[in-house]
Amino acid sequence: MRLASLLEELYRELKEPPSVPYPEGVPEEARPLLEDLHEIWGDYEARLQAQGFTTPGRRFKEVASRVSDLELEGTPFWIVGFYALTASENRILKHLWEGGAEVLWQAQTEDLPPLYRRWKEDWRAELQEVKPRRETPTRVHLIEAYDLHSEVLRAKETIGKGGGPDAQALVLPDPAALIPLLHELPEGQEVNVTLGYPLERTTIFALIEQLMRLQEGQEPSRGYYHRDYLAVIRHPFIKRLPTPSGREGRIVLHLLEERIRERGRPYFHLEELKGLIDGRAEAFLASEGFSLEEASLFIQEIHRRVVLPWRDVRTAGQLAGCLREVVRFVLGPFIGEEGQLERYPLENEFLYCLETQIIPALEGSLFRDEPIEQGLLFNLLRRLVALTRTPFEGQPLVGLQVLGLLETRLLSFERVVVLDLNEGTLPSHEDVDPLMPPSLRPAVGLPEREREEEIVWYHFERLLRSSAEAYLIWQSAVAPSEEGLESKTSRSRFVERILWEEEKRKGRTLEEEVERLPLTLPSSCFLASEGIEKDLGRVRAFLMARAQGEGISPSLLNTYLDCPLRFYYRYILGLARPVDVLEETDAGILGGVIHGAMEDYFRPFLRRTYHPVADRDPGRLIELFLRHLEGSRLGETLSPEKRFFVEEAAKFRLRKYLEGMKGPVWIEALERPFRLTLSLGGSEWTFYGKVDRIDRRGDLRVILDYKTGYVEPPGANAFLEKISALRPPAGLDYEDLRGLKRGIEDLQLHLYVLLVSQGREEELRRTTAAYVMLQEQGEEKFLLRPEKLRDGALQRLWIQWFRVGLPQILQYLLRHILEAPLYFRATDDGLCRSCDYEPSCHFA
Template sequence: MPGTPFFLFDWRKPFLPALKDFIARRTDGCPGRALLVVPHNRPWRYLQHLYALDGRPTLLPKVITFTELLGRWREQAGEPPVHTANSLDQVALLRECVAGLSRTDSGLAERFSRMEMEEFLPWGMRLAGVLEELFGYGVTAADIAHMEGEVAPPAAALLAALGRIQEAYARLLRERGWTTPGFDACETARLGEDVPESLRARDGRPVLLAGFALLTPTEDILLRRLWEAGADICLHTDAALALGDRPHWACEEHARWLRRWQARATLADAGDAADAAQPAGPEFHFFAGYDVHSQLEALREDLLAEMPSAKDAEDAVRLDREDGDEAVIHWTAGQEPAGPSTAVVLTHNGLLLPVLHHLPRKDVNISMGYPLERSPLFRLLESLFRTQEERGADGRYYWRSLLECLRHPYLAMLQQEEAVDPAAAPEAGRASLREPLALLAETIRQGSRSRTLEEVLAPVEVRLAPREARALRELVHILFSAFAAVRTCAELADALEALCVCLQERGGHIWPHYPLDAEAMYRLREHCLPVLRHNALSREPFTARQLFQFARQILRQERIPFEAVPLTGLQVLGMLETRLLHFDRLYILDATDESLPGSAVQDPLLPDSLRLELGLPDARRRERAAAHTLFRLCAGASKVTFSWQEGISRSALFDARKSRSRFVEQLIWQEERRRGRLLVPGEAPLRTPASAARPSAAQPEEIVHSPALREVMRRFLDGRISPTALDAYLGCPKRFVWHYLCRLREAEEVNEGDDHALVGKVVHRVLEQLYRPHIGKTVCAQDFRQADLAALLVQALADLGGEDALPPESRIMLELSVPYRLRKYLDEQPETTIIGLEEPLETRLSLWEGRRFAFWGQADRIDRREGALHLVDYKTGRVRGADTLLWNEEDFWRELDDFRRAAEAGEADADDALPLLAVVRERLHSLQLPCYVALLAGLRPEERVENACLVELYEKGKEHPLFSGPWTDEDYVVALRRCRELLGLVIWHMEHCATFRPVTGRCAHCPYRGACRA
């Protein structure tokens, strides 16, 4: 009633111990008589702990949250609901309301009459959230017209009918006996004029309303009725409110509350009046890091410094790292460590796991909700959903989607079914599914882009034991076939239930080691699946995409709770979880303005500018709530350290710069006023990271030519040598060693981009089929005018599997571009006589020291032009033609000849050959044509090989010749000898070099660039 005091508790002192003493005074030492109403349930654990520390049995106060209070009140106010609508129930009800109003509202009909449930779902969820807030704040909304230019058209249509939708929605809830938390608050405020007897204060049974700060209109109505019925209001706030002084600005909401109810304030403890005059406050420290890791490293150092002794710190770190296990220290009752309490406060839940990895001790109290959306379980479900959404109408699955699911770490840890007789074969019953899954992934990776489940399972099952094959097929059915068959929400819940059962039964040995994952699975089964299985839409058929969208929305609303034990020692909390609690030392991480107070989330349905017009909380109110939470927490601490990230440049597009919180700015300003000078970064209390730049250790860039490699190289040179291998060595000896000697291969997988090797094969096949009928004939451009290049290309694609191997866009571009470019090449075709196509070239060539080596290759085409042989090799990419002048530069050949003589005499140093190799690399670029010329001349010594050329099909089919010709007989002999000299130089260096050095500048497409570090 007006004039009844509010009891104020000085926020510089712990609230819950003072509240415990206050309850004892109000109940004459019998706390079990009291009824305590709190905003949330977290303080109850701490009150229990405080009573347990008394060491004597006693009846505890009855503690209920405001939500529980609403349930009791409405039950006794009449018309109790029979069902609490879940999120899908609310969406179904709203769709019914919108459909009914669309009959008379053309705006709604235009946007929503033909909208599928999948499209309506996000709008329905947002609309349900807005209506929930409207009910919770006791607001009866009006239609908001003419919003077409402010929000998206569907949102404008909903806002134009918002008042009517709210009215129809409330009517349907009452008719069906349904409710929601917000509707409960609204109806209780409307119907509950009289306070139920069980909630009224009476002699010897006080009712205390503790810890409230900012009230919603419905909370204001109901709490005022309780207060007028004799309940006590207990506020943890600035004691200046009771002394007539101006309170801290974060407590102004309490001052307005007092004025609104015409109440007076009195201190709950008379001793607080003297303490309130003392200007003592916490010691503030600030740390401006360059990223999250620097903040966590500073936190770890501070926590280590706080430990009782250096030995304890060493033991804690040792236990933390021992065998990779977490060290957990347990205390029995009465053995809790003495000393100040410490809390690490996280401004957003993304910090939780990084913080836990950096803490020096793991016996921490975690008191915050972790989003299920961030868990590995959600990632598995998301990959399963996406796999079905990307499945073709013919039942074929996209290969990457299948691999993403099968590579999830959960599956690799699963076991096969138990053996029939575990005693007889104990190991068989515990066999892992890791190897069968690896075989399945390998089969998928090496196949085509889309596969049916049977196509990937069949070749794997023949390589497995029957029990392994049966376990793998069962798992594939649970992961893919079961989800492919769902048609309703209830069937989707059954498929998810079967997945959970499989994970729990096959992975029962791992979940005790991964409590976060086990809890995520529990929340899925006990909280999310009932929502899917029991709602107004559960039996209605939907498309798979719609069903998976329903599941995503439900999963994203779920949070994984922690047990919050032990209640002593180091504690890790979210900012909201700190309400009503007290800690001596605080470490508040990532205190940026984006997290504290936090940026307003842009709502596509209801912009922040409209919320205040409707009477809903806007960004300013959220900031006041965050300010009260933070400054109340800091007021009772002795030491507070804020950390944040600085140095992120502002983005011109998104304006995404991270800046320290405005609350931190205020505290820094206050500290500067107290000191009378600006704080200097790097000096206490404004610390910065102290990092020293050190040169990184040099990595070996060369591969030593060890005895083992010499043996492998000997076997390589004794075999058949291809020009491709010589070009690989010329381009980069290090890459040659990894590829040809070490046999390191890239992972074989489905090609997603342009398959240049396959395109080359297709073009070569087209030209082969085009020229095959003309072998032995003289041809020119006119002979190919009528050639159907498009038909030849289609046939070549079919013969070589290009229709399945190439992406659709690449195949279309190939079908359009190749005939066009080949036609341009044929139009420039010189007159020539074709004497060979795809001709194999293989013989032994005598090189340096008279040694003979076997070379082989395949000439794309051999012509006869002007009575001499002419080699032609097609290239589908860009071509760097050889520098034909090199063949006539006598200085180079004289230097090469001198080096050969020194090498044959055993007096040459391999490093002296590097300049010669560099000239060949830069001016000839390739040894393919010199090798082909030498091979063809060896196979047909009776004819002269006049020239060889590379045909650049990428453009107009330009020919890039190897020689400038024509030759005299003497010049021809010299040219052949010089071709063999180049081959001899490269092979001699391959044998005699001490190290294989990388050649930089061409590393972009090297498969070994990650390991090379050249």
């Protein structure tokens, strides 16, 4: 397509191109085309002639070469609205001019724009000046808005209702502003939209693009990628399709989405997807008025009419047929429906554009039956769509005129409002043609690229100068760039030029006269409080039930200490973690797999001595790990590559753990639950915990908790320096809780020691606990190292902590849960990053 447009430009410029030997700065694929450009050109021309075809550019060339034969006598001609001429236009218009045609330009005679100057010199023309009706200079308002929405709101304030068709115009250099603008205009405002809207940005093309991606991401052995499939069934045009009996299909599709998540696999074949709506869904479907059979037929129909047509597309003709079939199926049920035109006026235009431009272009191509690789064919469609604008043709004599910049040619208005005057939008980013970069254009006789910007500037300035009043608005927001970095949008160099000219005219700087629209946010956007108000009765009922039932666990207390809101979402509201397809290794599931393998590995040694050297059997541990992995959700869902890495990493770590174990240990317990009831604040509270393993090492008892991911381990001297002296804070506010969190990061090992020892002095004297860091070759991170426990002074502090200090902390925490008025936000901001509730939490 790029080659075709190059040849087209060459026709218009009346150039027969030379071949370009050794072209610099072009991609590898473009080189042969440029090296043989002359031959390609000759062959193209010969084939067009032989087949009796032509192109618009070739027609220009034809007219230009024969225009001198045209007799013009007595025919009045006016040449109006031209600025930059191609070589063929120049030749045609010059002939008309020499035959008596009048040429009209809109510009200041004493300061002619460069291309008019060149034109005048080329033709050796004398100018006659016509004075404008209005001599007063245009009043220019310069406005810096925050973002598109604030631009649109400011434009809305500026335009008044009523006025003739030439009273005011809204000019949109970027058509993306059209839809937000139309939504903001006052009700009843008559609008005449005259601009080309990119087909690429429409809802219908979003569906087509998604269907192509679904096809491109398909793997023959595994099926369709679930995210691509979900994007298709979530598309608004698919969701609004009715089932065979005319019921709402979105209910079935929503159920299907839930089932895909539950199933947890990243890839599915279509048959499997259909099978996901099975007997389990029967009752739910019946409550919505569907039979299982109807739901199944509906899904099959979507597969057959929307997904499958893309599978075997191999030619442009087939692609055209596929597009037509899919679009008609998706939009067919709504065409002609009452209110459809009013509800989707723009979509109808887009559909018309698809049916009259894109599909015929594919069907009418000479290569329509040539087999082409599917990816290339899809890219061809993408390119075709990228070049297509849906022409809105309104009723030019009514209402507010909304136009693109080029559509304002030859028009003038009392008041113009131009939006999006930002660099990259006006002038737009230069689209560097990889086939013909700017440096090569002179080599084939084409004009320089700078001309494009000059043309846009001319039309922009002409529009402004012909208006009584001009509002120039741009955005100043910081936005993510295509490279993923944030960048501030800067105002257009056109604004800078206008500003500079105005400053020269007025003899002073005008920067302070730029109106800067403030970013106004309603006060409701700011959080009025530090958390959510507690229903104290409800939280009390929950906690009492927990204490009298399964018991209060370390994870419940840790959750509250980390973030009372998280505690609220998880325990009080019961919001479970969302079920989703597993694509990455889920740390929680992997942790469960490793715990299971460790338990099974040590079980034969329960209440026996394990000798790390004699009994070490890494093969058995790895086999147990693989067995547990196979039986978990990860076993079913991990891709072979990810599974390989998970297995290899786990094998390495487990082996290292066994190698690092020291001294014989007597295994006292594995996965054993403990309970303890304490009288705190006048009530009885039962605590509960299940410990992974308890070793007896000499005369000491060591509680072990396996950690597969990262946790902040207890510091080597934390007990002596921080914890042993910890006292409950005085108050129940947020800062008090934060203070406690800084004092004791994590309650788990403390509570385990208390539970296992049952708070008895003689047991505390010989019990400590440690995290086993499997990521760090099984290193044990102790709450208090065994040798320190034997130190008399430290031992007394240790006992004192568990008999007095820790119960006081537990009592404080329970009081905080029961009496603090709010569920506060996280006590450490970093916690939000890994929180399951972060997407919907206002306090994150």
